[in-house]
Amino acid sequence: MVGESPSPNSGVASFTCQGCGAAVEIRAKGLTVTAVCSACGSISENDNGLFKIVQKAEGLLKIKSRIALGTKGKLFGQIYQVIGFMQRYDEVYPEDPWDEYLLYNPYLGYCWLAESDGHWTQYKPTKTTPKPLAGDFQFLNETYKVYHRGKAVVAFVIGEFYWQVRLDQKVDTLDAICPPHSLSREASSDEVVWSLGTYVEAKTIEDAFHPNPMPRQHGVAPNQPAPTQGLGGVWMVWAWTLILLFCVQLFLGGVRSQKPIIGLDVNATVPGASDVEVATFTTQGSATHVTIDVSANVNQSWATVGLRVVPEEGSKGPEHNFEKDISYYSGYDSDGSWSEGSTSAEFLINSLPAGKYRVLISGTPDPGHSVVISSKIIIAPSVWSNFWLALFLISLPPIWLGLRSRGFERSRWSNSEYNPYPQATGGSSDDD
Amino acid sequence: MKKYPCPSCGAEVRFQSSASVFAVCQYCKSTLVRRDLNLEALGKMADLQDDVSPLQIGTTGRFRGEFILLGRVKVKYEDGFWNEWFVRFDDGREGWLAEAQGFLMLSLPVEVPPNLPAATAIHPGLVVPIGKTEFTVQDVKKVTYAFAEGELPFPAPQGFQGVSIDLAAGSDDFASLSYGDKGDVDVFRGQYIEFADLHLQNLKAIDGW
Numbered sequence: 001m002v003g004e005s006p007s008p009n010s011g012v013a014s015f016t017c018q019g020c021g022a023a024v025e026i027r028a029k030g031l032t033v034t035a036v037c038s039a040c041g042s043i044s045e046n047d048n049g050l051f052k053i054v055q056k057a058e059g060l061l062k063i064k065s066r067i068a069l070g071t072k073g074k075l076f077g078q079i080y081q082v083i084g085f086m087q088r089y090d091e092v093y094p095e096d097p098w099d100e101y102l103l104y105n106p107y108l109g110y111c112w113l114a115e116s117d118g119h120w121t122q123y124k125p126t127k128t129t130p131k132p133l134a135g136d137f138q139f140l141n142e143t144y145k146v147y148h149r150g151k152a153v154v155a156f157v158i159g160e161f162y163w164q165v166r167l168d169q170k171v172d173t174l175d176a177i178c179p180p181h182s183l184s185r186e187a188s189s190d191e192v193v194w195s196l197g198t199y200v201e202a203k204t205i206e207d208a209f210h211p212n213p214m215p216r217q218h219g220v221a222p223n224q225p226a227p228t229q230g231l232g233g234v235w236m237v238w239a240w241t242l243i244l245l246f247c248v249q250l251f252l253g254g255v256r257s258q259k260p261i262i263g264l265d266v267n268a269t270v271p272g273a274s275d276v277e278v279a280t281f282t283t284q285g286s287a288t289h290v291t292i293d294v295s296a297n298v299n300q301s302w303a304t305v306g307l308r309v310v311p312e313e314g315s316k317g318p319e320h321n322f323e324k325d326i327s328y329y330s331g332y333d334s335d336g337s338w339s340e341g342s343t344s345a346e347f348l349i350n351s352l353p354a355g356k357y358r359v360l361i362s363g364t365p366d367p368g369h370s371v372v373i374s375s376k377i378i379i380a381p382s383v384w385s386n387f388w389l390a391l392f393l394i395s396l397p398p399i400w401l402g403l404r405s406r407g408f409e410r411s412r413w414s415n416s417e418y419n420p421y422p423q424a425t426g427g428s429s430d431d432d
Numbered sequence: 433m434k435k436y437p438c439p440s441c442g443a444e445v446r447f448q449s450s451a452s453v454f455a456v457c458q459y460c461k462s463t464l465v466r467r468d469l470n471l472e473a474l475g476k477m478a479d480l481q482d483d484v485s486p487l488q489i490g491t492t493g494r495f496r497g498e499f500i501l502l503g504r505v506k507v508k509y510e511d512g513f514w515n516e517w518f519v520r521f522d523d524g525r526e527g528w529l530a531e532a533q534g535f536l537m538l539s540l541p542v543e544v545p546p547n548l549p550a551a552t553a554i555h556p557g558l559v560v561p562i563g564k565t566e567f568t569v570q571d572v573k574k575v576t577y578a579f580a581e582g583e584l585p586f587p588a589p590q591g592f593q594g595v596s597i598d599l600a601a602g603s604d605d606f607a608s609l610s611y612g613d614k615g616d617v618d619v620f621r622g623q624y625i626e627f628a629d630l631h632l633q634n635l636k637a638i639d640g641w
Contacts, residue, residue: 030483033512106484109534128603
């Protein structure tokens with residue numbers, strides 16, 4: 001049995017593995033309780049400064065740590081050294097293990113880096129016990145939703161650890177999430193340890209610890225922040241735009257609250273009445289919408305109605321010319337009564353500049369008929385259609401993001417027994 | 433501060449705290465007990481099993497007052513070790529800075545609460561009121577002292593056996609009960625604290641860090 005051979009002023013010591021004779025490095029001197037030989041996997045334990053073998057390895061090591069023990073890297077601005085590697089699996093899913101790296105800094109203590117399906121999470125042990133609340137957990141003013149309960153089993157281990165580690169050792173686990181954070185509870189017979197996890201982008205890990213090979217990422221991790229996590233902001237913009245839109249609408253509404261103007265009736269007989277001035281109206285505001293409803297007492301006949309909106313002398317606006325056929329036919333046949341056409345037509349003028357306008361109507365009836373053409377001028381009544389159109393347009397981005405986010409959340413929860421979304425039948429799972 | 437010659441090697445041994453009754457000579461590692469006007473040598477302190485703590489005797493810090501580390505006990509329990517650093521504040525308050533597996537706990541002695549159960553009746557999960565706060569027992573550890581250095585407010589011979597109990601409440605409230613082998617008990621209360629929040633100075637340099 002060989003003791004730690006301390007080298008003065010160095011953080012590192014080593015001992016000779018009693019299983020294979022290889023040198024086993026100790027990087028957290030005085031704290032490491034269990035040290036596992038990277039060459040043969042034999043487990044030794046610190047007994048008053050001497051490392052004695054407690055579990056001798058059988059066969060060769062089949063698993064390689066993606067991050068070499070001893071690698072130092074910066075995580076959230078703090079330097080940590082990888083000193084231990086462990087592979088564990090959930091009792092129910094032994095074919096789907098995950099990797100855990102024990103990280104150490106003599107000033108900051110320990111933390112963990114867990115990797116599953118190419119997603120990385122840093123865990124720091126916490127002494128603040130989360131409070132259970134209606135099936136969820138409350139921790140530092142955030143609500144964590146339970147994602148999984150299970151039993152984690154140690155499948156493989158190398159390096160050093162600050163507690164007694166054995167292969168096949170089991171702990172009860174609970175995972176609760178509040179992306180990008182997660183809470184992990186591990187309970188053995190004599191202690192309960194809570195850790196707070198934070199999702200780490202794979203790129204950060206690649207730059208800091210150079211995993212080899214870098215695991216390929218797939219699926220959505222339980223605590224992965226949604227790409228649409230800024231959704232609240234988008235809805236906020238939406239709400240403010242809506243309020244603005246509404247104010248504009250009310251303002252325009254104030255302008256338009258003029259009574260409809262009833263135009264003079266025009267009597268038209270063949271060969272037709274030329275332009276008759278039926279009304280004048282005045283618009284304020286820079287872009288008034290004007291609707292002119294025209295009706296003709298056609299019955300089993302048609303009439304061509306011409307409409308001109310002409311600025312009065314001194315007004316600048318353009319002249320508008322329209323022409324429409326109005327026809328109405330009805331009758332009875334073997335199927336019952338039928339009708340075709342309509343006795344009225346609607347003319348729309350968008351964005352009429354402020355000014356005084358004359359409305360001129362001409363009419364040409366069906367030969368042999370005469371027709372009375374009446375008109376009603378409604379100033380700015382059609383603005384609501386623009387309002388609804390604008391509402392629809394500004395709603396597109398948040399709706400699109402919302403749908404995307406919902407898809408993301410479905411994927412996130414697809415591996416959880418606490419999945420709040422109804423299970424899609426025949427859907428693909430994120431499992432490999 | 434009081435100075436005495438080491439009865440074993442003659443080197444100067446300092447007591448900065450009037451509460452200190454025990455010291456280890458930094459030159460000859462004699463374990464010394466203060467009796468009235470002189471020191472009595474009890475034996476020799478074994479060598480320290482090398483560790484990587486950045487704390488050392490003389491490290492100073494600031495947390496609701498300036499403090500200095502005067503001594504330490506390395507406590508051994510079944511699963512490993514932790515350090516208890518004897519802390520003296522500028523205003524005379526004295527307590528302990530515990531350093532365990534990356535956690536730091538700073539605590540001061542408080543009055544022993546009435547009806548405190550015996551060590552054997554305490555188990556994890558038990559609620560123990562200390563002052564007006566309800567603390568929950570986190571763990572119960574059988575401990576011995578593996579090593580001591582500097583000055584301490586109690587004799588800390590190697591081989592001492594006791595029971596150490598950690599308690600927690602709220603977000604960072606910490607308390608500990610320390611039962612001696614004669615049934616005596618000391619109660620400490622304080623909090624979990626982040627390394628950076630202690631504003632430590634005069635730390636031990638660690639190679640590679």
